[in-house]
Amino acid sequence: xxxxxxxxxxxxxxxxxxxxxxxxxxxxxxxxxxxxxxxxxxxxxxxxxxxxxxxxxxxxxxxxxxxxxxxxxxxxxxxxxxxxxxxxxxxxxxxxxxxxxxxxxxxxxxxxxxxxxxxxxxxxxxxxxxxxxxxxxxxxxxxxxxxxxxxxxxxxxxxxxxxxxxxxxxxxxxxxxxxxxxxxxxxxxxxxxxxxxxxxxxxxxxxxxxxxxxxxxxxxxxxxxxxxxxxxxxxxxxxxxxxxxxxxxxxxxxxxxxxxxxxxxxxxxxxxxxxxxxxxxxxxxxxxxxxxxxxxxxx
Amino acid sequence: xxxxxxxxxxxxxxxxxxxxxxxxxxxxxxxxxxxxxxxxxxxxxxxxxxxxxxxxxxxxxxxxxxxxxxxxxxxxxxxxxxxxxxxxxxxxxxxxxxxxxxxxxxxxxxxxxxxxxxxxxxxxxxxxxxxxxxxxxxxxxxxxxxxxxxxxxxxxxxxxxxxxxxxxxxxxxxxxxxxxxxxxxxxxxxxxxxxxxxxxxxxxxxxxxxxxxxxxxxxxxxxxxxxxxxxxxxxxxxxxxxxxxxxxxxxxxxxxxxxxxxxxxxxxxxxxxxxxxxxxxxxxxxxxxxxxxxxxxxxxxxxxxxxxxxxxxxxxxxxxxxxxxxxxxxxxxxxxxxxxxxxxxxxxxxxxxxxxxxxxxxxxxxxxxxxxxxxxxxxxxxxxxxxxxxxxxxxxxx
Numbered sequence: 001x002x003x004x005x006x007x008x009x010x011x012x013x014x015x016x017x018x019x020x021x022x023x024x025x026x027x028x029x030x031x032x033x034x035x036x037x038x039x040x041x042x043x044x045x046x047x048x049x050x051x052x053x054x055x056x057x058x059x060x061x062x063x064x065x066x067x068x069x070x071x072x073x074x075x076x077x078x079x080x081x082x083x084x085x086x087x088x089x090x091x092x093x094x095x096x097x098x099x100x101x102x103x104x105x106x107x108x109x110x111x112x113x114x115x116x117x118x119x120x121x122x123x124x125x126x127x128x129x130x131x132x133x134x135x136x137x138x139x140x141x142x143x144x145x146x147x148x149x150x151x152x153x154x155x156x157x158x159x160x161x162x163x164x165x166x167x168x169x170x171x172x173x174x175x176x177x178x179x180x181x182x183x184x185x186x187x188x189x190x191x192x193x194x195x196x197x198x199x200x201x202x203x204x205x206x207x208x209x210x211x212x213x214x215x216x217x218x219x220x221x222x223x224x225x226x227x228x229x230x231x232x233x234x235x236x237x238x239x240x241x242x243x244x245x246x247x248x249x250x251x252x253x254x255x256x257x258x259x260x261x262x263x264x265x266x267x268x269x270x271x272x273x274x275x276x277x278x279x280x281x282x283x284x285x286x287x288x289x290x291x292x293x294x295x296x297x298x299x
Numbered sequence: 300x301x302x303x304x305x306x307x308x309x310x311x312x313x314x315x316x317x318x319x320x321x322x323x324x325x326x327x328x329x330x331x332x333x334x335x336x337x338x339x340x341x342x343x344x345x346x347x348x349x350x351x352x353x354x355x356x357x358x359x360x361x362x363x364x365x366x367x368x369x370x371x372x373x374x375x376x377x378x379x380x381x382x383x384x385x386x387x388x389x390x391x392x393x394x395x396x397x398x399x400x401x402x403x404x405x406x407x408x409x410x411x412x413x414x415x416x417x418x419x420x421x422x423x424x425x426x427x428x429x430x431x432x433x434x435x436x437x438x439x440x441x442x443x444x445x446x447x448x449x450x451x452x453x454x455x456x457x458x459x460x461x462x463x464x465x466x467x468x469x470x471x472x473x474x475x476x477x478x479x480x481x482x483x484x485x486x487x488x489x490x491x492x493x494x495x496x497x498x499x500x501x502x503x504x505x506x507x508x509x510x511x512x513x514x515x516x517x518x519x520x521x522x523x524x525x526x527x528x529x530x531x532x533x534x535x536x537x538x539x540x541x542x543x544x545x546x547x548x549x550x551x552x553x554x555x556x557x558x559x560x561x562x563x564x565x566x567x568x569x570x571x572x573x574x575x576x577x578x579x580x581x582x583x584x585x586x587x588x589x590x591x592x593x594x595x596x597x598x599x600x601x602x603x604x605x606x607x608x609x610x611x612x613x614x615x616x617x618x619x620x621x622x623x624x625x626x627x628x629x630x631x632x633x634x635x636x637x638x639x640x641x642x643x644x645x646x647x648x649x650x651x652x653x654x655x656x657x658x659x660x661x662x663x664x665x666x667x668x669x670x671x672x673x674x675x676x677x678x679x680x681x682x683x684x685x686x687x688x689x690x691x692x693x694x695x696x697x
Contacts, residue, residue, distance in 0.1 A: 193420065195419075195422040196422050196424060196425075198387075198409070198416075198422065199416070199422035199423075199424070200435070201410045202387055202388075202409050202410070202414070202416045203415065203435050203483070204410050204411075204436055204439035204487070205410055205439045207410075209439070210410075
């Protein structure tokens with residue numbers, strides 16, 4: 001008896017641990033941010049009001065949705081959200097275009113080569129993300145490596161004006177998130193039985209048609225997972241638009257940062273953050289569902 | 300009487316009618332390979348295939364005729380699958396030509412060949428329904444939708460798949476998947492269907508059913524079938540002719556009956572069915588009769604037209620069912636040896652008797668359990684006599 005109740009307790013601990021983690025490091029901070037988004041700015045430390053007090057009724061009565069109405073009333077924020085979604089969407093698509101042939105090549109490479117190729121995909125993670133983005137500044141700036149290289153080749157005569165533009169942001173996002181696209185794509189492509197392609201060709205399908213009729217549909221779970229893994233963080237991306245983007249690059253992550261640190265408007269910034277989470281909840285739920293389906297199909 | 304004596308005394312040349320396990324030939328007298336005027340439908344011409352250092356197929360020349368059910372038989376790695384894959388276009392021969400219906404198709408890619416294949420793993424498209432799988436080949440031709448539907452229905456009806464039309468492959472049993480794969484391979488009505496170990500994944504009972512289904516489909520559609528298998532019983536059951544392969548070589552091409560009764564080498568004799576082989580030297584050869592002095596002191600007499608010279612090394616190959624086993628010494632037997640029963644394998648319909656001869660050789664004899672009795676008349680450690688008539692064995696020199 002005692003041993004069984006002992007193991008019950010142990011099992012309870014094991015189940016409770018991750019939930020406790022989520023409670024402390026996700027749910028509690030989220031509620032703090034949510035509460036902040038309902039507060040007002042104040043010239044004080046901390047820079048908002050009301051601060052928490054035990055007279056609950058009084059405390060709650062001071063909270064309101066003013067920040068949210070402000071955000072929806074000012075086209076800047078709405079545009080920043082829309083622009084973020086657009087930039088994230090376009091860069092996700094571009095990442096897919098770049099990653100698919102790479103993942104395909106990896107999956108078709110000789111078995112002995114595949115671990116090495118996988119290693120090469122993961123290799124950039126060994127350097128700090130920030131340093132790699134700074135490196136892109138050196139490449140993309142008007143007197144940078146890319147311009148010099150193309151001028152040497154005689155392909156251009158004027159320096160490229162890529163730096164501090166949305167193009168640079170696309171390049172940065174595609175580069176940074178490429179591994180997140182390649183790995184799920186590779187995983188689903190590698191699983192496809194080569195005999196299926198032989199069967200398609202045997203039944204009269206030319207290689208290109210066989211790809212669209214067989215390989216691509218069977219790689220869709222990987223396409224889906226990869227796109228969400230790129231799209232979700234890209235929407236809230238701050239570092240890349242800040243370092244590579246220009247004044248015309250409007251992204252919500254940057255707006256958020258400006259509100260927090262330049263304007264010191266914590267409540268408004270918190271409202272922006274909460275809305276960003278709401279915007280991303282749909283793709284996140286989609287992603288979870290997809291993973292669930294994958295697991296079930298794998299069994 | 301022994302079970303094996305009711306045979307035509309003239310062993311060679313074998314009749315084109317199939318003997319052995321298959322009793323009814325689909326078309327009696329169907330033997331286009333005996334007609335020199337007949338053009339072969341499929342022709343492998345000096346085909347060699349090398350993978351780096353490894354020679355998978357060695358200089359194979361083989362003719363297959365229209366409406367044949369042709370089996371490529373051999374152990375794994377003998378090159379039979381490679382030969383089939385070269386016909387489908389997945390591999391290019393290193394040397395030689397492949398001709399189908401008078402057209403040299405050696406350089407054609409798989410999607411331009413008039414050939415459809417059924418794969419060992421079935422290779423059904425997992426994201427498509429049964430219907431869509433079967434119609435895949437027809438869609439590639441740009442056929443009209445309603446015509447495709449008709450042809451798919453026809454193929455599904457032929458294989459009793461109608462009720463599964465909307466299912467995906469993973470919702471089907473192994474036997475059903477196998478039928479979908481076959482339906483897909485015949486949906487385009489190709490003149491040549493290739494089957495790569497098509498029944499390897501099925502259990503024995505289902506496999507036998509499927510073999511007869513294959514034969515039925517082949518006969519009703521009048522298509523030429525080429526099957527690759529390592530299962531000699533399967534090859535004997537379905538095929539009009541069998542090509543036995545060993546390490547990339549074609550060792551014998553003949554009807555199942557001929558291969559069973561007149562194997563060309565000890566390898567074939569051992570691969571197709573069970574065989575007792577006595578090694579020895581030819582002591583006399585005349586008038587279609589050969590005498591062999593076996594290494595263990597026995598003298599055997601066999602009717603054979605095998606060209607041999609006196610003193611040459613030879614083997615007498617003897618099928619277990621052609622040996623009579625009895626307690627009493629046979630009175631007028633040409634070939635008789637005695638021994639002690641070591642093992643009995645009771646298989647219900649038949650029993651195998653493993654007998655250790657006086658000279659120490661192990662010989663297997665087979666007897667049908669004709670009488671309805673649990674008592675076995677021949678038991679372990681019994682001293683028995685084995686005898687066989689002059690036309691029971693085959694003389695092999697290789």
